[in-house]
Amino acid sequence: MSLLEIENVTLKFGGLTAVDNLSFSVEQGEVFAIVGPNGAGKSTVFNLISRFYTPINGSIHFDGHDLLKEKASDVASHGVARTFQNIELFEQATVLENLLVGRHRHRQSNFLTELFFTPSVKKQEIQSRHYVEEIIDFLDLQAYREKRIAGLPYGVRKVVEVARALATDPKLLLLDEPASGLSVEETTDMRWWIDDIRRQMGITVLMVEHDMGLVSGVSDRVLAMADGARLALGTPAEVQSDPAVIEAYLGHAA
């Protein structure tokens, strides 16, 4: 069975069909990319998986769980982590604190034990920090550990968001335009990291990306979308040569 299965999902905002009867599945261990022009509904697919939106029909299964029966906050506890297109970090907290929030789904303590900061809470905090430090090492964030997000440059924020998602120890990582706004060097770094995330950490990656260089460099399979529906699905090379995709990208001029 696939790790993530999306079947016949449709979502409408008023009269606008944002996602139109979309089906695809993501296999364990692959890097799966969604491409498409602006407004194709790519981010909306992420928001459906995150349960920010509820589809009018269809089903979303992750690792044997019916996500449509879950609350938004439970999606993360099953092992789905994500980043956001416009960066949604905890601005007034430090990088370290941001990553520690990522450990929230592994919280064993409760209000009372935390109030007295019992030895078990202390132990849990040490474990969380141990885990988070490994992520910091992995993504080279040591220099920013104690810095507040509000003062960080854009490129670093992008990486911190990936780091925070990794801190949750996910099975599936959703990256919403990981390379948008990054310089050429930063994009290359991001490419290696995505590769490492899959190879070293064994995390399945589903990403939305415009940079076709990055997409064809790291992904195993690509889904092309337009107007909320599926245009093509296959290897990067197959999708790039698909006539429907070329039509959608180059438009009516072609």
Next chain:
Amino acid sequence: MRIVFKTNYMQDIRPWKDGYQLSLYLILLAVVFAAPFFMDAFYLGEMTNVLIWAIAGLGLMILTGHTGQASLGHAAFLAMGCYANIILLDAGVPFMIAFPLAGILTGIIGMVIAIPALRLHGIYLAIATMAMSILVDDIIVLTEPWTGGVGGKYAPPVNIFGFMVDRWGTPREFYYLVLVVSVIVTLGYINLLRAPLGRSFIALRDSEVSAQAMGIDVARTKAISFAISCGITGLAGALMGLFAGAFNNETFSVVISIQLLMMIVIGGLGSIHGAFFGAIIVGFLPQFLSIAKEWVGAIAGGSSVAIPGLEFGIFGMILIIFILFEPMGIYGRWFKIRTWFELFPFYRKDMFKRQKSYLKTERLR
């Protein structure tokens, strides 16, 4: 800046940065514990008042400063704590049970009220809590059999392990009672902030969507924040009632709610220090103004006259100045001055420059 090389995780987890900082706070604690030995009853009373306001401020700080939910109605919870405590005492419950119970009851009521309020954001929440605060005045009058209505109630002296403590008869013991409560509340607050729950509050404040994506249950966490906040405020209310000696429906008006919120803004939102700094301003401003008025009166040659609304007028001006020039409050200013000295002569003016973010609308057409 003293750089601490961290060699184990506990250095990060413990509440103090290094031995130097710890010793400063221990000295401060020793001074406030020794205060009754070098202060007269009047100033001890003022100190007590400041500490009670600080506890109330800590209560609101959890909700507004750390969870990002503005409440303009916390006087309602002060009232609940106050009345619950006195009603329990009148019913013969010993103080050592009645007092924490008053806090817990207020916390539970706060959580119940939070459930419908969870759907409200920003200004809507502020307006709803404000309306609630106005209603509490009327509710106290309507529930006269328990609350004494307009006639009010009187606080009896309380028995703590055989010591009879009351504000006028034994100001020193009452001061210690308030001091111990404020220390316990502060320690608990510090513990929460360095644990997952406190971090999830901050996460909610800074970005609800991504908090949710990290597995934080927004509704549940907000409700918990409300409960803790109201519980602490309830404790402060109980102490306020005992301190005032007599109170009625007008003691905890909506103006007190507003004053409490302004207090923590002046002190510095999002810091424990802020609650204490703000309380010092609120506590000592009236004294300061009366001294200033005498002084001005002496210079001008006239007698000092009462100016209604002066206190709030000045308070409002202080607040406006802070919001415009130092949005992080007194704590922010203090932090900058400290950094200036620590870094001397390398402090740069733009070190704490805020990133301007443009207002993004949440409305969709």
Next chain:
Amino acid sequence: MDNLQLLISGLANGCVYGLIALGFVLIYKATEAVNFAQGDFMMLGAFVTIGLTNTEYMGLPFWVALPISLGVMAALGYLLDRLVIRRMFGQSQTAVVILTIALGFVIRFVAGLIWGHEPQSLENPLAGKEVSFGGLVLGLEDVAVIIVTILLTWGLYEFFNRTKLGMAMQGASQNQLAAYYMGVPVKRVQGLIWGLAGAVACVAGILFAAKGAVDPNTGLMGIKAFAAAVIGGFGSLPGALAGGLIVGVIEPFASRYVAAGYSQIAPYALLLAVLIFRPHGLFSQVRVKKV
């Protein structure tokens, strides 16, 4: 007949609430900030007019004083934005809320210093005159209040929906940055809105002081106007007026038919009910944050 009388006086009161609520909504629509000092603006507008008109102060004729006080209040609103609110550009809504509450305290203090704390009425040409419609006796002031309010709301509504400036103002509120790129002078537009809100508050103040008496604490009435704005749904001008009328009408009826002690609760209870069951007012707009 009694009920009709109650209704009319309720409507007249409601108009004043509605006008203050209109000020809230104007500022909210254009800047997404909420001016908690709007009630105090109204009080100040009333006092400025009283200071110009009443014989114990300057004793100017009412029709001369009217444009002056409108101008003064509009200038005050504009300057306030210019000197204070503009510095808050980009800060959170809550910060603006707290700022304007503080501003209200300051205005109340200053008004008390200048005009004292005794309630005062505005001397005006309509004072004491009455009109009767088949047995129904109405104060001319009440009728004037209702007519002026309806005209003003209609005018503002047309302004926002038809004129270029009005639409620019709406655009500026929906996305400051985008509006700025589209060539809307966001800052100047905001200043104009605050000036407009000041003038509207002045009208409300004049009407209120003509019907009754103001003192520096009258501004606290702004809280009821808030209830009105919320009930109408923040962001809708006719909604604000409707909300004001609802609150205004509920009050006299509640105090007549509901047991004493419960009646003054009515507007706030309604406010809470609306917030809980229809959080965005009776004229709701969908709010979903895009990520």
